[in-house]
Amino acid sequence: MLYAILCYNQEDVVGAWSREEEDAVMERLAAVQKPLATAGRLGPVARLLPTTAATTLRKGGAEPLVIDGPFAETKEQLLGFYVIDCAGLEEALDVARDLARANPGPGSYEIRPLRLFRPGAMPA
């Protein structure tokens, strides 16, 4: 079963990390990713650029409306995601727990089973 692990955190706090802090977190996350990659269970890992770089197409009117940014008023933002292959929810939760330990502070990981709609054809 494929699972998406969606990474939510406070953009303000993550954005205030210094280079050293950021590097340290990335190193610890890489350690969690490595065994998954070796086992061929790690799909794309994506980091979303800041919400300020986002544009939204809002449906509703006759013509969809294009607006700057998601104007996120929520406490936490979706900052990135993983796609992993797991036997079941418990295993996916274990991965998320490892990620949580590697990544400091509050925030949350949403685990969503997913069906691959198209495998994609982008070069790595």
Added chain:
Amino acid sequence: MTETDWIHAALVSARPQAMGALLRYFRDLDTAEEAFQEACLRALRNWPQHGPPRDPAAWLIFAGRNTAIDAKRREKKQAALPEEEQISDLDDVETPLAERLDGAHYRDDILRLLFVCCHPELPATQQIALALRVVCGLTVRQIARAFLVGESAMEQRITRAKSRIAAAGIPFETPGAAERSERLAAVAAMVYLIFNEGYTAGGPPDGGRAQLCEEAIRLARLLLRLFQAEPEIMGLTALMLLQHARAPARFGADGAVIVLEDQDRGLWNGPMIAEGLALIDKAMRHRRRGPYLVQAAIAALHARARRPDDTDWAQIDLLYASLELLQPSPVVTLNRAVAVAKVRGPEAALAMIEPLASRLSGYFYFFGVKGGLLRQLGRGREARIAFDQAIALAHTTAEAEHIRQHLDRLARDDDGAPSP
């Protein structure tokens, strides 16, 4: 990263909002700063025990106000204990407070805070120093190191700036829409000044100055979150990201300047470039060109070129032409001449900068560019004079060293090898 590190990051990111609100409350920079510092100390004691609050800024504002009120009570010799327990009951006090401090309030607070720092009566260096101290929370030592002055001199500079502001009397009322956009322009200019203080003065990226660039980018991202539909703020943020992305390639191991053409493009920071390009794309949809956005677009053309030869100089020339219209200045024309030299040759570029001689007679880059163009035209003797003038105007040893390399190359030209 330990828990304390996370708390530290939260305090840094909450600082502008909390300081802004405390300034509105106390109307005095020193009191607001002391209150904020006391609130941070309480956070360090309290958060590990009770967990991080839902809204760190609101928590700090509340704690900061309480502390100052406690201090006043103590002055009156009333035996009031610090209300540690009261702030510890997070949800009781924090939720209503956070609700009252809505986004619009925060927005005005931070703007006001930044605006206080870029008070027109202060010289630019004091504006920057004050903003770094008050908004970013850098220590006096960090700021002093970045400006290459002694700690006590910087302390004095900041104190003088604060007393000037106190004497001038700053209006604290909520600004109207027109005033707000006026302030935004002043604030954007100050953020860019902070960046340039870190960028132009040079030095290897691990020095104190790189920190200024990073703080400026942080402030710009903050402004962008407050004004998400302002193309010029998108442009400013993109401009700084694209310029700072090159930082790892701008200096050699010996600290010497490496010019754009010779930089190892593999060292450029990819994610920063991606964010910058995304912001420009977004901003362009507004069809409202401002100087920051145009400069960002120029930086983007450099960032997009895989090799120096891939650079779209014709497009850069056009962008500089529109920058000349938006913001006429001899420095812009000088920069345009560099693009013109690539597109139409050194002769055309030289003709373009010659009329600027009197206005740029004290400008290092003018003589650097002029010398380079003269050398390309095979006018070695005149090139040497221009380079000598550039060295005399160099601000840093790295700048002087860079020109010296040009002079060495000229000497080699004289030895018989014709210049390219």
